[in-house]
Amino acid sequence: MWEQLGQSAITSLGFFWKAGWAFVLGYLISSMIQAFIPQGKLAGYIGKYNVKSIGLATLFGAISSSCSFAALAAGKSLFKKGAHFIATLAFLFASTNLVIELGILIYIFLGWQFVVAEIIGGILLIIVVSVLARITMPKKWVQAARERTEDEQQEEFDWKKKIRTKEGWYQVGHEFVMNWQMVWKDITIGFTIAGIMATFVPESFWEGLFMAGTDGGFWVVLENALIAPLAAALTFIGSMGNIPISTILASSGVTFAGIMAFIYSDLIVPPIVMVNKKYYGWKLALYIAGIFYVSIVATALLIHGGFAALGILPESGRQIMNESPFQIDYTFWFNIVFALIALFALWLFRQFKKSGAHAGMMSMEGDSRFKTIVTWICIAFLAIGTLLHFVLML
Numbered sequence: 167m168w169e170q171l172g173q174s175a176i177t178s179l180g181f182f183w184k185a186g187w188a189f190v191l192g193y194l195i196s197s198m199i200q201a202f203i204p205q206g207k208l209a210g211y212i213g214k215y216n217v218k219s220i221g222l223a224t225l226f227g228a229i230s231s232s233c234s235f236a237a238l239a240a241g242k243s244l245f246k247k248g249a250h251f252i253a254t255l256a257f258l259f260a261s262t263n264l265v266i267e268l269g270i271l272i273y274i275f276l277g278w279q280f281v282v283a284e285i286i287g288g289i290l291l292i293i294v295v296s297v298l299a300r301i302t303m304p305k306k307w308v309q310a311a312r313e314r315t316e317d318e319q320q321e322e323f324d325w326k327k328k329i330r331t332k333e334g335w336y337q338v339g340h341e342f343v344m345n346w347q348m349v350w351k352d353i354t355i356g357f358t359i360a361g362i363m364a365t366f367v368p369e370s371f372w373e374g375l376f377m378a379g380t381d382g383g384f385w386v387v388l389e390n391a392l393i394a395p396l397a398a399a400l401t402f403i404g405s406m407g408n409i410p411i412s413t414i415l416a417s418s419g420v421t422f423a424g425i426m427a428f429i430y431s432d433l434i435v436p437p438i439v440m441v442n443k444k445y446y447g448w449k450l451a452l453y454i455a456g457i458f459y460v461s462i463v464a465t466a467l468l469i470h471g472g473f474a475a476l477g478i479l480p481e482s483g484r485q486i487m488n489e490s491p492f493q494i495d496y497t498f499w500f501n502i503v504f505a506l507i508a509l510f511a512l513w514l515f516r517q518f519k520k521s522g523a524h525a526g527m528m529s530m531e532g533d534s535r536f537k538t539i540v541t542w543i544c545i546a547f548l549a550i551g552t553l554l555h556f557v558l559m560l
Contacts, residue, residue, distance in 0.1 A: 168554055170365050175551020178361025181410045183492060185271055187500035189353070190508045192267015197341035197511070199229045201334060202325045209247035212257070220296055223253040224289070227260025234432050236348055237261040242445045251308045252299045255454065256292045262432055264288045268409075272429070275413045279480045283426050283469050291430060291465040298457055307453065311446035336521055339514025351541040356407020358544035360414060369418045378419030390424030391466040395459055398431035408432065422479055423470035430462045437534075 208226055212219040223244075230240060237258055245254045262268075264285065273281045328334040372378065376393065377386045394415075398408060408429065416425050432438070434455045442451035473479045 169558055171551045172555030172558055174361045174365035175548050176361075176555050177364050178358045178548055179552065180492065181275075181357045181360055183501065184274055184497055185357075185410075187497070187504040188267060188270040188274055190504035190511075192265070192270055193342055193345045193349075194338075194507060194511060195266050196230070197338050197345055200341045200345075201337040202329050203229070209244045209249045212244070212253040213248045213250055215250050215252055215296075215300060219250055219253045220256045220292065223249070223257040224260040224264070224292055227257040228264040230257075230261040230265070234262050234435075234438055236345075238438065238441050238445065245312065251303060252296050255295055255299060255457075258433060259288065259292055259295065259458070263291075263430060271409045275409050276416060276425070277480060279422075279473065279478055280425070280429075283422070283473065284429065286472075287426055287430070287465050287469040290468060291461050294461040294464050295457060298461060302457070304449070304453060307447070307450045311450045314445075314447065332517075333521060336514050336518035339511050339516070340518040342508075342511040343515045351537050352407040354407075354541050354544050355537070356401070357410055358548060359401065359407075360410035362547075363411060364414050367414075372415060372418035372420060376415070376418075376420045376424055378421075387421050387423045387467065387470055390421045391427045391463045391470075394420070394424040394427035394466070395431040395434060395462050398428045399435045401435070416480075421470065422473060423466040426469055427462050427466035430465065431459075434458050434462075437537075 208222070212223045227237070230237065240261065241249075241254050241258045244257060245251065249257070269281050269284060272284055375397075376390050380386055382389075401408060401411065408431075412425050412428055415428060420428075439451050439455050442454055445451075446454075470479070
């Protein structure tokens with residue numbers, strides 16, 4: 167058992183090591199976008215149900231924050247300012263599932279087919295959500311939610327001027343730190359759980375849950391698409407933390423549809439539903455979760471069928487942990503380079519604080535004392551497990 171504890175900690179740290187540079191790159195790009203692209207006028211362009219509104223909401227969401235809780239706060243603000251409810255849903259999904267850093271992470275852990283599926287499937291899912299919401303949208307609930315949301319003032323500026331100022335770049339450092347403050351707990355919990363699952367949970371468990379290896383054809387694919395979002399919801403963490411868990415599922419024989427449904431499901435986890443309840447009320451919060459669940463299942467089935475027809479269906483996830491991740495390879499050098507970039511971003515943050523500038527902090531609605539306690543338990547587990555690993559090696 168002690169060897170397994172040590173191995174699970176090293177496996178988790180290996181996941182962190184493989185993804186470290188990708189996190190820094192992704193959040194640096196996200197921080198620059200947040201600092202130099204104003205959001206205040208967007209609501210005026212996405213106030214109707216049409217292709218242009220939903221397309222703009224999707225595009226802007228894709229270049230916005232990847233933190234689910236920050237996306238919820240931004241979506242609430244856009245909704246209050248007049249954004250159409252369906253366009254708001256498109257913004258929410260795009261800002262958590264079509265962002266750069268998530269794509270990089272998926273490529274590292276799962277491979278290019280999953281990146282392509284994430285992009286194409288994400289757009290397809292937004293189309294499915296838009297059509298379903300158009301048919302079923304409870305207008306009275308939406309109107310009641312609009313009346314209860316509180317307006318938030320957002321800064322207006324000329325990005326062409328701001329990008330040429332040192333204050334603008336100081337704010338990039340501020341946004342970088344704020345992004346990390348919002349996601350580090352989810353990432354720590356998700357990657358630690360992934361290491362524990364990889365070591366302690368036998369493949370037979372996942373094979374049984376997802377009927378892997380059985381000759382059920384379409385019914386197995388359907389079962390995987392139906393079960394995977396529920397399994398993702400039980401993790402209580404967002405898509406960034408769920409990617410290494412997706413790798414374990416993929417290597418255990420879960421179907422392509424199941425893996426994609428698992429990744430898509432960050433907006434139906436209980437903490438997200440609770441924040442939506444606070445913003446919009448119980449009825450609309452459960453409606454949002456329900457319409458996303460149905461759309462996730464439908465999209466996962468469609469993307470699976472499309473990839474199968476094209477003959478590019480991956481057989482399993484990339485086995486990134488077959489060899490030790492701690493080697494002198496491209497990951498090693500990328501981590502060094504991006505560690506230096508992260509230090510530079512921290513210096514920009516210090517300069518931001520010294521300048522006395524003010525920028526509102528992103529919403530931390532999804533945070534809780536319970537999550538903080540679990541995070542520190544995970545950190546303690548990693549520290550003790552790593553120590554055990556090296557002691558047992560002596």
